[in-house]
Amino acid sequence: MSAQRREVPETIVVGAGLAGLACALDLSHAGRRVLLLEASDAVGGRMRTDRYEGFLLDRGFQVFNTSYPQVKRRLNLRDLKLRPFTPGVLARTSKGLVRLADPTRRPRAAASLLPGAFLSAGDLAALAALTARDALLPVRMLRGAPDRSTSDALARAGLSAQAVDDLLRPFLAGVFLEDELETSARFFHLVWRSMARGTLALPAAGIGAVPAQLADRLPEGVLQLGTAVTELTDAGVLLQDGTERAATAVVLATEATTARRLLPGLSVPDGRTVTTYYHCAERSPLREPTLVVDSSLTVLNTCVLSEVTPAYAPAGSALIATSVLGGDGPGREAAVRRRLAELYDTDTGMWQGLAAYTVAGALPAMRPPWPLTRSSRFAPKRYVCGDHRATGSVQGALASGSRAAGEVLADLAGG
Template sequence: MMTRHSGEPDTVVVGAGLAGLACALDLCRAGRRVALLEASDGVGGRMRTDRRDGFLLDRGFQVFNTSYPQVKRRLDLRSLRLRPFTPGLVAHTSRGPVRLADPTRRPRDAGALLPGRVLPARDLAALGALTARDVLLPAGVLKRGADRSTAETLSRAGVSAETVDEILRPFLSGVFLEDALETSGRFFHLVWRSMARGTLCLPAGGIGAVPAQLAAGLPEGVLRLETPVDEITASGVLLADGRELPATTVVVATDAVTTARLLPGTAAPDSRTVTTYYHAAARSPLAEPTLVVDSTRAVLNTCVLTEAAPTYAPPGTALISTSVLGLDRPERGGAVLRRLAELYGTDTGEWRQVAAYTVTGALPAMRPPWPLSRPTRLAPGRYVCGDHRATGSVQGALASGTRAAREVLSDLPRT
């Protein structure tokens, strides 16, 4: 932890999600006196974990990708005690369940990828070429490509409509939180690249361990929890309790809706909503840490979290996470359980629902042409950052916060 800052802040950062944490860290390291204000009782924004009755419950199913440049730069991965998922998935298709795996990481599953077993030879070749291109080309080349929807991108790559609908759409719907595959194709290429180059995993202490580690690097006194901001003023910020905190520089690092409220005239993009159900079971319905996707799209995806990270549940208990698009509804829980019985081939009658989390604004709707990064400077001394200003990912949030700090420092008077 850095030395405690003294005196009034010269910079206020509003919001202690990943973007706000990254921005505050960089500004502190550059010698700025920073106040990081967070309305809630903890850091992380949408990336938080609740502890309840021995369970770790992430606020919506999330995975951690080790390949992101900002992750490599900022985080001590060893201390997160990361637990990997299987490098692949099981897709329940109209022809039954099929396994799609990375043969370079799981050679024993390579036989399933023989032409005709899971995919036609043409689709295997198309996906192989697409993956090789995304892995080998510099990221800058992918970012400069023409932007079109993910659906059109896959079609142009030569992947058949059947393979898209039966396997790729169910999987990518859980990544983008939309099932039309209208998300930016440039973003798809970057996501595909990151998955091929990195490992998808969970911290043993829950996804909230990621922002907690970042917050631990702040100087004492910088982070102020349960300090909501009502208004950005000409001289700083007006707090909800009526006090004004003066600062020459204000960075708004909140969600898009709150940003639009605090900074009138800032457009809030459309966003995606997802609901995640957590069920406890006496036995694991799938003895491996593998993501299961559903071509009927009754659910987005499901997995047994405790197969990846046993720390997520009390000993002798399996914790199953299942996500669906949209809001929770009274009748939805029963329908989800019925579909899970079919997907896992087991009786779910004794499963107990531990929690259900609906996350509104879980991701920005990144329709093409989607700018992968935008300037954070709005006016003299006023800045904005967040994944809605970059890409809906851990990398996007951290990169946007990094850019905000860089632009704040570049605007300081030279002495």
């Protein structure tokens, strides 16, 4: 038995998602005794990958952004063997299929951005100015700007209603998991900046490789899987098997509803729910690693994951992921399949449905004014972290966990 396990931990972290992993890593690296408890059989929380009949199925469609500061600080990107998406999207609009691409990364796609090809000269100029501003301004200026809705921000940027409704709304609906564009404009500008400066990609082994890499860096004995916490006690935490584990400090790094149950009185935002359907086809309906968005918003987005990362599907098969707002229900998969036939202009009748993942609370509802970060301190020696305490992103989850570790360290040092 390791020394970490024999000794009473100074801090118990509950939940081994990204926030909990970041918190436990920082506390461990600071030389503190920490115990990370995870109720499930693996780390990652909402960021996990299942294997099914040779397919890699992420628990909900997700992408990985290489430009986040916490990602650069914590992860070895080479070891993840990242495979990039096309720098742009295909949008199915009332006028047909439209490509919106970054001409600085795909010069051959520049023709799609000529005035009149779909967007007007005014919309192209407004979009270019918005992107340049967000990419080049110091991040503190984006963070400190007055907050409003994303819808208001796009209008103030000079984009027409057509550009928003046909291109930006369907794309951003998949980013924010809401189609009214009511999400905080401060968060929108930070996300837009990250997309302009980074690459959207997927690890070769699935999105679950990201938390797995973090977990591999924990000291031996810190992580305990299959260990559910049912309540907090004066001494520490009570486990599902009736065992009490003592610690000076307890950090809740669970999703928002569990955190609120364990910490009565904790205020948490509403959550956005999304369902992702996975289909298998004999042939790829789109021979490129490009995200397709739907201006009708019947679906949020769809892509052929095996075109992004071939390991997502066995040889001779194509894996298609499609996300919709809300939960699954009778007839919904059939409606999605019909819309996919229109989006890909192909017969989907023979596609095999592999799985449907509904993720309740996949993202916090970030309505303005949204605080981009909040203290983890809830009560003496009780802390809470997660994307619902920062921003609904990999960056937000990791940064919130890091902040919790810093506050725990400061409080332990101060007695």
